Amino acid sequence: MRILQIIDSLDIGGAEKMAVNYANALSNQVAFSGLVTTRKEGSLKEQINSNVPYLFLNRKKTIDFSAIFKLKKYCKSNDIQYVQAHSSSFFTAFLLKLILFKIKIIWHDHNGLSEFLNARKSLALKIASYFFEGIIVVNYQLKNWAERELNCKKVIYLANFTSISQNGLNETELFGKTEKRILCLANLRFQKNHFLLIDVAKKMKLSHPDWTFHLVGKDFNDDYSSKVKTAIAENVLQNHVFIYGSKNDTQNIIEQSEIAILTSQSEGLPVALLEYGLNRKPVVSTEVGEIPLIIINNENGFIVPKFDAEQFYGALIAMIENDELRVKLGNALYQTIQQNNSEEAVLNKFISWVKTK
The missing domain is CATH 3.40.50.2000 (Glycogen Phosphorylase B;)
Incomplete structure:
Protein backbone atom coordinates (compact mmCIF):
# COMPACT_ATOMS: atom_id res chain seq x y z
CA MET A 1 0.00 0.00 0.00
CA THR A 162 -2.36 8.10 19.88
CA SER A 163 0.97 7.36 21.48
CA ILE A 164 3.07 9.02 24.14
CA SER A 165 5.29 11.65 22.56
CA GLN A 166 8.98 10.94 22.87
CA ASN A 167 10.22 14.39 21.77
CA GLY A 168 11.71 15.02 25.23
CA LEU A 169 10.72 18.70 25.31
CA ASN A 170 10.37 20.33 28.72
CA GLU A 171 9.68 23.93 27.78
CA THR A 172 6.58 24.68 29.85
CA GLU A 173 6.46 25.04 33.61
CA LEU A 174 2.91 25.18 34.90
CA PHE A 175 1.90 27.69 37.53
CA GLY A 176 0.27 26.63 40.79
CA LYS A 177 1.20 24.11 43.44
CA THR A 178 2.65 20.71 42.57
CA GLU A 179 0.10 17.86 42.71
CA LYS A 180 -2.77 20.36 42.83
CA ARG A 181 -3.11 21.14 39.14
CA ILE A 182 -6.13 20.38 36.93
CA LEU A 183 -5.39 20.25 33.20
CA CYS A 184 -7.68 20.99 30.25
CA LEU A 185 -6.12 20.23 26.85
CA ALA A 186 -8.43 21.99 24.40
CA ASN A 187 -8.17 24.76 21.84
CA LEU A 188 -10.07 27.91 22.76
CA ARG A 189 -13.19 27.16 20.73
CA PHE A 190 -16.81 27.54 21.76
CA GLN A 191 -17.55 23.80 21.54
CA LYS A 192 -14.94 23.19 24.25
CA ASN A 193 -17.05 25.32 26.64
CA HIS A 194 -14.41 26.82 28.90
CA PHE A 195 -17.19 28.72 30.66
CA LEU A 196 -18.19 25.49 32.41
CA LEU A 197 -14.59 25.25 33.61
CA ILE A 198 -14.81 28.83 34.92
CA ASP A 199 -18.05 28.07 36.78
CA VAL A 200 -16.36 25.10 38.43
CA ALA A 201 -13.25 27.17 39.20
CA LYS A 202 -15.39 29.73 41.05
CA LYS A 203 -16.63 26.99 43.37
CA MET A 204 -13.16 25.49 43.73
CA LYS A 205 -11.69 28.86 44.68
CA LEU A 206 -13.94 28.89 47.75
CA SER A 207 -13.60 25.25 48.82
CA HIS A 208 -10.10 24.27 47.67
CA PRO A 209 -8.19 27.47 46.81
CA ASP A 210 -4.84 25.65 46.46
CA TRP A 211 -6.08 23.76 43.37
CA THR A 212 -5.60 25.48 40.01
CA PHE A 213 -6.83 25.04 36.42
CA HIS A 214 -4.49 25.04 33.41
CA LEU A 215 -5.82 25.65 29.89
CA VAL A 216 -3.50 24.46 27.13
CA GLY A 217 -4.53 24.80 23.49
CA LYS A 218 -4.51 27.22 20.60
CA ASP A 219 -5.72 30.74 21.42
CA PHE A 220 -7.33 32.23 18.31
CA ASN A 221 -7.53 35.66 19.98
CA ASP A 222 -11.12 35.97 18.77
CA ASP A 223 -14.40 36.92 20.40
CA TYR A 224 -14.70 33.61 22.26
CA SER A 225 -11.17 33.92 23.62
CA SER A 226 -11.86 37.50 24.72
CA LYS A 227 -15.02 36.44 26.57
CA VAL A 228 -13.15 33.63 28.36
CA LYS A 229 -10.42 36.00 29.52
CA THR A 230 -12.99 38.60 30.59
CA ALA A 231 -14.87 35.98 32.65
CA ILE A 232 -11.63 34.96 34.37
CA ALA A 233 -10.87 38.58 35.23
CA GLU A 234 -14.42 39.46 36.35
CA ASN A 235 -14.47 36.50 38.73
CA VAL A 236 -10.96 37.31 40.03
CA LEU A 237 -9.63 33.91 38.94
CA GLN A 238 -6.28 35.10 37.57
CA ASN A 239 -4.44 33.07 40.23
CA HIS A 240 -6.67 30.04 39.78
CA VAL A 241 -7.15 29.68 35.99
CA PHE A 242 -4.12 29.99 33.71
CA ILE A 243 -4.07 30.15 29.89
CA TYR A 244 -0.94 28.99 28.05
CA GLY A 245 -1.88 28.82 24.36
CA SER A 246 -0.45 26.11 22.08
CA LYS A 247 2.48 24.13 23.43
CA ASN A 248 4.76 21.53 21.91
CA ASP A 249 5.62 19.71 25.15
CA THR A 250 2.23 18.14 25.84
CA GLN A 251 3.80 15.13 27.54
CA ASN A 252 5.69 17.34 29.96
CA ILE A 253 2.52 19.33 30.70
CA ILE A 254 0.42 16.23 31.39
CA GLU A 255 3.09 14.91 33.75
CA GLN A 256 2.88 18.12 35.79
CA SER A 257 -0.89 17.69 36.26
CA GLU A 258 -2.80 15.70 38.85
CA ILE A 259 -6.28 15.58 37.30
CA ALA A 260 -7.37 16.03 33.66
CA ILE A 261 -10.70 17.36 32.43
CA LEU A 262 -12.81 18.00 29.32
CA THR A 263 -15.73 20.44 29.57
CA SER A 264 -16.96 20.28 25.97
CA GLN A 265 -20.52 20.79 24.79
CA SER A 266 -19.71 18.83 21.62
CA GLU A 267 -16.99 16.36 20.63
CA GLY A 268 -16.02 13.59 18.26
CA LEU A 269 -13.46 11.44 20.04
CA PRO A 270 -10.93 13.88 21.53
CA VAL A 271 -7.28 12.89 21.23
CA ALA A 272 -6.70 14.69 24.53
CA LEU A 273 -8.73 12.01 26.33
CA LEU A 274 -6.50 9.30 24.86
CA GLU A 275 -3.39 11.21 25.93
CA TYR A 276 -4.78 11.56 29.45
CA GLY A 277 -5.43 7.82 29.58
CA LEU A 278 -2.02 6.78 28.30
CA ASN A 279 -0.53 8.89 31.10
CA ARG A 280 -2.79 7.29 33.72
CA LYS A 281 -4.46 10.56 34.66
CA PRO A 282 -7.89 10.47 36.36
CA VAL A 283 -10.43 12.24 34.18
CA VAL A 284 -13.67 14.17 34.63
CA SER A 285 -15.48 14.83 31.35
CA THR A 286 -18.82 15.91 29.98
CA GLU A 287 -21.02 13.26 28.37
CA VAL A 288 -20.65 14.17 24.68
CA GLY A 289 -19.57 12.53 21.43
CA GLU A 290 -17.94 9.13 21.81
CA ILE A 291 -16.56 9.88 25.27
CA PRO A 292 -19.20 7.61 26.90
CA LEU A 293 -17.71 4.73 24.89
CA ILE A 294 -14.41 5.33 26.68
CA ILE A 295 -15.32 6.50 30.17
CA ILE A 296 -17.54 4.33 32.34
CA ASN A 297 -18.69 6.34 35.34
CA ASN A 298 -16.97 5.43 38.61
CA GLU A 299 -14.96 2.68 36.91
CA ASN A 300 -12.30 4.51 34.89
CA GLY A 301 -13.29 8.14 35.36
CA PHE A 302 -16.26 10.42 35.95
CA ILE A 303 -18.65 11.54 33.23
CA VAL A 304 -21.31 14.21 33.81
CA PRO A 305 -24.02 15.92 31.73
CA LYS A 306 -22.78 18.86 29.65
CA PHE A 307 -23.35 22.30 31.19
CA ASP A 308 -23.79 20.76 34.69
CA ALA A 309 -21.29 22.66 36.84
CA GLU A 310 -22.62 21.18 40.09
CA GLN A 311 -22.02 17.57 39.07
CA PHE A 312 -18.70 18.43 37.46
CA TYR A 313 -17.56 20.15 40.64
CA GLY A 314 -18.75 17.22 42.76
CA ALA A 315 -16.81 14.73 40.65
CA LEU A 316 -13.64 16.83 40.95
CA ILE A 317 -14.03 17.08 44.72
CA ALA A 318 -14.40 13.30 44.97
CA MET A 319 -11.06 12.94 43.19
CA ILE A 320 -9.32 15.74 45.07
CA GLU A 321 -10.23 14.28 48.45
CA ASN A 322 -9.27 10.68 47.63
CA ASP A 323 -5.72 9.96 46.44
CA GLU A 324 -6.39 6.23 46.07
CA LEU A 325 -9.42 6.91 43.87
CA ARG A 326 -7.32 9.04 41.53
CA VAL A 327 -4.75 6.27 41.14
CA LYS A 328 -7.44 3.63 40.64
CA LEU A 329 -9.32 5.61 37.98
CA GLY A 330 -6.13 6.62 36.18
CA ASN A 331 -4.90 3.03 35.95
CA ALA A 332 -8.32 1.80 34.81
CA LEU A 333 -8.49 4.42 32.04
CA TYR A 334 -5.01 3.42 30.90
CA GLN A 335 -6.18 -0.19 30.52
CA THR A 336 -9.27 0.93 28.58
CA ILE A 337 -7.20 2.99 26.13
CA GLN A 338 -4.71 0.17 25.66
CA GLN A 339 -7.47 -2.32 24.87
CA ASN A 340 -9.70 -0.19 22.64
CA ASN A 341 -7.63 2.66 21.22
Whole structure:
Protein backbone atom coordinates (compact mmCIF):
# COMPACT_ATOMS: atom_id res chain seq x y z
CA MET A 1 0.00 0.00 0.00
CA ARG A 2 1.21 3.50 -0.89
CA ILE A 3 -0.76 6.14 0.99
CA LEU A 4 -0.56 9.88 1.55
CA GLN A 5 -2.10 11.82 4.42
CA ILE A 6 -3.37 15.32 3.55
CA ILE A 7 -4.14 18.00 6.14
CA ASP A 8 -4.61 21.75 5.71
CA SER A 9 -2.33 22.80 8.58
CA LEU A 10 -0.04 21.41 11.25
CA ASP A 11 -1.28 23.63 14.06
CA ILE A 12 -2.05 21.67 17.20
CA GLY A 13 -5.53 20.17 16.95
CA GLY A 14 -7.31 16.84 16.91
CA ALA A 15 -7.54 16.32 13.13
CA GLU A 16 -3.99 17.55 12.64
CA LYS A 17 -2.68 15.26 15.35
CA MET A 18 -4.45 12.27 13.79
CA ALA A 19 -3.00 13.01 10.35
CA VAL A 20 0.48 12.89 11.89
CA ASN A 21 -0.40 9.79 13.91
CA TYR A 22 -1.55 7.91 10.80
CA ALA A 23 1.48 8.95 8.76
CA ASN A 24 3.87 7.89 11.52
CA ALA A 25 2.13 4.64 12.38
CA LEU A 26 1.66 3.51 8.78
CA SER A 27 5.32 4.17 7.97
CA ASN A 28 6.11 0.92 9.79
CA GLN A 29 3.27 -1.02 8.17
CA VAL A 30 3.08 -0.17 4.45
CA ALA A 31 5.37 0.40 1.46
CA PHE A 32 4.93 4.19 1.48
CA SER A 33 3.41 6.52 4.06
CA GLY A 34 3.76 10.26 3.46
CA LEU A 35 2.23 13.49 4.72
CA VAL A 36 1.24 16.65 2.83
CA THR A 37 0.24 19.94 4.41
CA THR A 38 -1.69 22.16 2.03
CA ARG A 39 -2.00 25.62 3.58
CA LYS A 40 0.04 26.16 6.73
CA GLU A 41 2.80 24.47 8.68
CA GLY A 42 2.83 24.43 12.48
CA SER A 43 4.08 22.93 15.71
CA LEU A 44 3.08 19.37 14.83
CA LYS A 45 5.68 19.30 12.06
CA GLU A 46 8.21 18.47 14.77
CA GLN A 47 6.29 15.27 15.55
CA ILE A 48 6.55 13.80 12.04
CA ASN A 49 8.87 10.79 12.09
CA SER A 50 12.09 11.06 10.11
CA ASN A 51 11.08 8.13 7.88
CA VAL A 52 7.85 9.86 6.76
CA PRO A 53 8.24 11.80 3.47
CA TYR A 54 6.80 15.29 3.89
CA LEU A 55 5.62 17.98 1.46
CA PHE A 56 4.30 21.50 2.09
CA LEU A 57 2.14 22.82 -0.76
CA ASN A 58 1.90 26.41 0.51
CA ARG A 59 -1.57 26.80 -1.01
CA LYS A 60 -2.44 30.51 -1.23
CA LYS A 61 -6.11 30.37 -2.23
CA THR A 62 -9.03 27.95 -2.40
CA ILE A 63 -8.21 26.85 -5.95
CA ASP A 64 -4.44 27.14 -6.34
CA PHE A 65 -3.42 25.50 -9.61
CA SER A 66 0.31 25.57 -8.86
CA ALA A 67 -0.27 23.74 -5.56
CA ILE A 68 -2.54 21.13 -7.14
CA PHE A 69 -0.10 20.39 -9.97
CA LYS A 70 2.74 20.21 -7.47
CA LEU A 71 0.72 17.61 -5.55
CA LYS A 72 -0.04 15.71 -8.75
CA LYS A 73 3.67 15.54 -9.59
CA TYR A 74 4.47 14.33 -6.07
CA CYS A 75 1.83 11.62 -6.20
CA LYS A 76 2.98 10.38 -9.62
CA SER A 77 6.65 10.32 -8.65
CA ASN A 78 5.86 8.32 -5.50
CA ASP A 79 3.25 6.11 -7.18
CA ILE A 80 0.59 7.02 -4.59
CA GLN A 81 -2.50 4.80 -4.58
CA TYR A 82 -4.54 6.30 -1.75
CA VAL A 83 -4.99 9.82 -0.41
CA GLN A 84 -6.38 10.00 3.13
CA ALA A 85 -7.79 13.53 3.33
CA HIS A 86 -8.46 14.82 6.84
CA SER A 87 -11.34 17.22 7.52
CA SER A 88 -11.43 20.23 5.16
CA SER A 89 -8.53 18.96 3.04
CA PHE A 90 -11.08 16.83 1.15
CA PHE A 91 -11.37 19.73 -1.33
CA THR A 92 -7.68 19.55 -2.26
CA ALA A 93 -8.02 15.79 -2.71
CA PHE A 94 -11.09 16.32 -4.89
CA LEU A 95 -9.22 18.76 -7.15
CA LEU A 96 -6.34 16.28 -7.37
CA LYS A 97 -8.77 13.54 -8.40
CA LEU A 98 -9.95 15.65 -11.32
CA ILE A 99 -6.45 15.68 -12.85
CA LEU A 100 -5.15 12.34 -11.53
CA PHE A 101 -8.18 10.09 -11.69
CA LYS A 102 -6.42 6.89 -10.61
CA ILE A 103 -6.00 8.28 -7.07
CA LYS A 104 -8.42 6.82 -4.53
CA ILE A 105 -9.71 9.28 -1.93
CA ILE A 106 -10.49 8.29 1.63
CA TRP A 107 -12.09 11.13 3.57
CA HIS A 108 -11.47 11.20 7.33
CA ASP A 109 -14.14 13.21 9.16
CA HIS A 110 -12.97 14.53 12.54
CA ASN A 111 -15.83 16.99 13.07
CA GLY A 112 -15.95 17.97 16.74
CA LEU A 113 -19.35 19.64 16.26
CA SER A 114 -21.21 16.36 16.20
CA GLU A 115 -23.97 17.88 18.33
CA PHE A 116 -24.60 20.55 15.65
CA LEU A 117 -24.55 18.56 12.40
CA ASN A 118 -27.83 20.04 11.18
CA ALA A 119 -26.03 23.37 10.74
CA ARG A 120 -23.14 21.88 8.79
CA LYS A 121 -22.38 23.44 5.41
CA SER A 122 -22.06 20.49 3.07
CA LEU A 123 -22.72 21.37 -0.60
CA ALA A 124 -19.06 21.14 -1.68
CA LEU A 125 -18.62 18.05 0.46
CA LYS A 126 -21.68 16.39 -1.07
CA ILE A 127 -20.35 16.99 -4.58
CA ALA A 128 -16.84 15.80 -3.69
CA SER A 129 -18.21 12.69 -1.98
CA TYR A 130 -19.20 11.23 -5.37
CA PHE A 131 -15.45 10.72 -5.84
CA PHE A 132 -14.70 9.18 -2.42
CA GLU A 133 -13.75 5.50 -2.17
CA GLY A 134 -14.61 5.48 1.50
CA ILE A 135 -15.24 7.63 4.57
CA ILE A 136 -13.78 7.24 8.06
CA VAL A 137 -15.62 8.84 10.98
CA VAL A 138 -14.65 9.25 14.63
CA ASN A 139 -18.12 8.79 16.13
CA TYR A 140 -21.43 7.19 15.28
CA GLN A 141 -23.30 10.48 14.92
CA LEU A 142 -20.96 11.37 12.08
CA LYS A 143 -21.44 7.88 10.61
CA ASN A 144 -25.21 8.28 10.54
CA TRP A 145 -24.89 11.76 9.03
CA ALA A 146 -22.47 10.64 6.30
CA GLU A 147 -24.62 7.65 5.33
CA ARG A 148 -27.68 9.89 5.15
CA GLU A 149 -26.26 13.04 3.53
CA LEU A 150 -23.25 12.07 1.40
CA ASN A 151 -22.85 10.17 -1.85
CA CYS A 152 -20.46 7.50 -0.61
CA LYS A 153 -22.00 4.68 1.37
CA LYS A 154 -18.76 2.95 2.37
CA VAL A 155 -18.51 4.50 5.83
CA ILE A 156 -16.59 3.05 8.76
CA TYR A 157 -16.19 4.13 12.35
CA LEU A 158 -12.58 3.92 13.53
CA ALA A 159 -11.58 5.10 16.96
CA ASN A 160 -8.82 7.67 17.26
CA PHE A 161 -5.49 6.45 18.61
CA THR A 162 -2.36 8.10 19.88
CA SER A 163 0.97 7.36 21.48
CA ILE A 164 3.07 9.02 24.14
CA SER A 165 5.29 11.65 22.56
CA GLN A 166 8.98 10.94 22.87
CA ASN A 167 10.22 14.39 21.77
CA GLY A 168 11.71 15.02 25.23
CA LEU A 169 10.72 18.70 25.31
CA ASN A 170 10.37 20.33 28.72
CA GLU A 171 9.68 23.93 27.78
CA THR A 172 6.58 24.68 29.85
CA GLU A 173 6.46 25.04 33.61
CA LEU A 174 2.91 25.18 34.90
CA PHE A 175 1.90 27.69 37.53
CA GLY A 176 0.27 26.63 40.79
CA LYS A 177 1.20 24.11 43.44
CA THR A 178 2.65 20.71 42.57
CA GLU A 179 0.10 17.86 42.71
CA LYS A 180 -2.77 20.36 42.83
CA ARG A 181 -3.11 21.14 39.14
CA ILE A 182 -6.13 20.38 36.93
CA LEU A 183 -5.39 20.25 33.20
CA CYS A 184 -7.68 20.99 30.25
CA LEU A 185 -6.12 20.23 26.85
CA ALA A 186 -8.43 21.99 24.40
CA ASN A 187 -8.17 24.76 21.84
CA LEU A 188 -10.07 27.91 22.76
CA ARG A 189 -13.19 27.16 20.73
CA PHE A 190 -16.81 27.54 21.76
CA GLN A 191 -17.55 23.80 21.54
CA LYS A 192 -14.94 23.19 24.25
CA ASN A 193 -17.05 25.32 26.64
CA HIS A 194 -14.41 26.82 28.90
CA PHE A 195 -17.19 28.72 30.66
CA LEU A 196 -18.19 25.49 32.41
CA LEU A 197 -14.59 25.25 33.61
CA ILE A 198 -14.81 28.83 34.92
CA ASP A 199 -18.05 28.07 36.78
CA VAL A 200 -16.36 25.10 38.43
CA ALA A 201 -13.25 27.17 39.20
CA LYS A 202 -15.39 29.73 41.05
CA LYS A 203 -16.63 26.99 43.37
CA MET A 204 -13.16 25.49 43.73
CA LYS A 205 -11.69 28.86 44.68
CA LEU A 206 -13.94 28.89 47.75
CA SER A 207 -13.60 25.25 48.82
CA HIS A 208 -10.10 24.27 47.67
CA PRO A 209 -8.19 27.47 46.81
CA ASP A 210 -4.84 25.65 46.46
CA TRP A 211 -6.08 23.76 43.37
CA THR A 212 -5.60 25.48 40.01
CA PHE A 213 -6.83 25.04 36.42
CA HIS A 214 -4.49 25.04 33.41
CA LEU A 215 -5.82 25.65 29.89
CA VAL A 216 -3.50 24.46 27.13
CA GLY A 217 -4.53 24.80 23.49
CA LYS A 218 -4.51 27.22 20.60
CA ASP A 219 -5.72 30.74 21.42
CA PHE A 220 -7.33 32.23 18.31
CA ASN A 221 -7.53 35.66 19.98
CA ASP A 222 -11.12 35.97 18.77
CA ASP A 223 -14.40 36.92 20.40
CA TYR A 224 -14.70 33.61 22.26
CA SER A 225 -11.17 33.92 23.62
CA SER A 226 -11.86 37.50 24.72
CA LYS A 227 -15.02 36.44 26.57
CA VAL A 228 -13.15 33.63 28.36
CA LYS A 229 -10.42 36.00 29.52
CA THR A 230 -12.99 38.60 30.59
CA ALA A 231 -14.87 35.98 32.65
CA ILE A 232 -11.63 34.96 34.37
CA ALA A 233 -10.87 38.58 35.23
CA GLU A 234 -14.42 39.46 36.35
CA ASN A 235 -14.47 36.50 38.73
CA VAL A 236 -10.96 37.31 40.03
CA LEU A 237 -9.63 33.91 38.94
CA GLN A 238 -6.28 35.10 37.57
CA ASN A 239 -4.44 33.07 40.23
CA HIS A 240 -6.67 30.04 39.78
CA VAL A 241 -7.15 29.68 35.99
CA PHE A 242 -4.12 29.99 33.71
CA ILE A 243 -4.07 30.15 29.89
CA TYR A 244 -0.94 28.99 28.05
CA GLY A 245 -1.88 28.82 24.36
CA SER A 246 -0.45 26.11 22.08
CA LYS A 247 2.48 24.13 23.43
CA ASN A 248 4.76 21.53 21.91
CA ASP A 249 5.62 19.71 25.15
CA THR A 250 2.23 18.14 25.84
CA GLN A 251 3.80 15.13 27.54
CA ASN A 252 5.69 17.34 29.96
CA ILE A 253 2.52 19.33 30.70
CA ILE A 254 0.42 16.23 31.39
CA GLU A 255 3.09 14.91 33.75
CA GLN A 256 2.88 18.12 35.79
CA SER A 257 -0.89 17.69 36.26
CA GLU A 258 -2.80 15.70 38.85
CA ILE A 259 -6.28 15.58 37.30
CA ALA A 260 -7.37 16.03 33.66
CA ILE A 261 -10.70 17.36 32.43
CA LEU A 262 -12.81 18.00 29.32
CA THR A 263 -15.73 20.44 29.57
CA SER A 264 -16.96 20.28 25.97
CA GLN A 265 -20.52 20.79 24.79
CA SER A 266 -19.71 18.83 21.62
CA GLU A 267 -16.99 16.36 20.63
CA GLY A 268 -16.02 13.59 18.26
CA LEU A 269 -13.46 11.44 20.04
CA PRO A 270 -10.93 13.88 21.53
CA VAL A 271 -7.28 12.89 21.23
CA ALA A 272 -6.70 14.69 24.53
CA LEU A 273 -8.73 12.01 26.33
CA LEU A 274 -6.50 9.30 24.86
CA GLU A 275 -3.39 11.21 25.93
CA TYR A 276 -4.78 11.56 29.45
CA GLY A 277 -5.43 7.82 29.58
CA LEU A 278 -2.02 6.78 28.30
CA ASN A 279 -0.53 8.89 31.10
CA ARG A 280 -2.79 7.29 33.72
CA LYS A 281 -4.46 10.56 34.66
CA PRO A 282 -7.89 10.47 36.36
CA VAL A 283 -10.43 12.24 34.18
CA VAL A 284 -13.67 14.17 34.63
CA SER A 285 -15.48 14.83 31.35
CA THR A 286 -18.82 15.91 29.98
CA GLU A 287 -21.02 13.26 28.37
CA VAL A 288 -20.65 14.17 24.68
CA GLY A 289 -19.57 12.53 21.43
CA GLU A 290 -17.94 9.13 21.81
CA ILE A 291 -16.56 9.88 25.27
CA PRO A 292 -19.20 7.61 26.90
CA LEU A 293 -17.71 4.73 24.89
CA ILE A 294 -14.41 5.33 26.68
CA ILE A 295 -15.32 6.50 30.17
CA ILE A 296 -17.54 4.33 32.34
CA ASN A 297 -18.69 6.34 35.34
CA ASN A 298 -16.97 5.43 38.61
CA GLU A 299 -14.96 2.68 36.91
CA ASN A 300 -12.30 4.51 34.89
CA GLY A 301 -13.29 8.14 35.36
CA PHE A 302 -16.26 10.42 35.95
CA ILE A 303 -18.65 11.54 33.23
CA VAL A 304 -21.31 14.21 33.81
CA PRO A 305 -24.02 15.92 31.73
CA LYS A 306 -22.78 18.86 29.65
CA PHE A 307 -23.35 22.30 31.19
CA ASP A 308 -23.79 20.76 34.69
CA ALA A 309 -21.29 22.66 36.84
CA GLU A 310 -22.62 21.18 40.09
CA GLN A 311 -22.02 17.57 39.07
CA PHE A 312 -18.70 18.43 37.46
CA TYR A 313 -17.56 20.15 40.64
CA GLY A 314 -18.75 17.22 42.76
CA ALA A 315 -16.81 14.73 40.65
CA LEU A 316 -13.64 16.83 40.95
CA ILE A 317 -14.03 17.08 44.72
CA ALA A 318 -14.40 13.30 44.97
CA MET A 319 -11.06 12.94 43.19
CA ILE A 320 -9.32 15.74 45.07
CA GLU A 321 -10.23 14.28 48.45
CA ASN A 322 -9.27 10.68 47.63
CA ASP A 323 -5.72 9.96 46.44
CA GLU A 324 -6.39 6.23 46.07
CA LEU A 325 -9.42 6.91 43.87
CA ARG A 326 -7.32 9.04 41.53
CA VAL A 327 -4.75 6.27 41.14
CA LYS A 328 -7.44 3.63 40.64
CA LEU A 329 -9.32 5.61 37.98
CA GLY A 330 -6.13 6.62 36.18
CA ASN A 331 -4.90 3.03 35.95
CA ALA A 332 -8.32 1.80 34.81
CA LEU A 333 -8.49 4.42 32.04
CA TYR A 334 -5.01 3.42 30.90
CA GLN A 335 -6.18 -0.19 30.52
CA THR A 336 -9.27 0.93 28.58
CA ILE A 337 -7.20 2.99 26.13
CA GLN A 338 -4.71 0.17 25.66
CA GLN A 339 -7.47 -2.32 24.87
CA ASN A 340 -9.70 -0.19 22.64
CA ASN A 341 -7.63 2.66 21.22
CA SER A 342 -4.22 1.15 20.69
CA GLU A 343 -2.33 1.95 17.50
CA GLU A 344 -2.09 -1.73 16.58
CA ALA A 345 -5.81 -2.49 16.92
CA VAL A 346 -6.97 0.56 14.94
CA LEU A 347 -4.37 0.17 12.18
CA ASN A 348 -5.24 -3.49 11.63
CA LYS A 349 -8.88 -2.52 11.05
CA PHE A 350 -7.86 0.43 8.88
CA ILE A 351 -5.53 -1.54 6.60
CA SER A 352 -8.03 -4.39 6.18
CA TRP A 353 -10.77 -1.91 5.27
CA VAL A 354 -8.62 0.08 2.82
CA LYS A 355 -7.55 -3.08 0.99
CA THR A 356 -11.18 -3.68 0.05
CA LYS A 357 -11.27 -0.35 -1.83
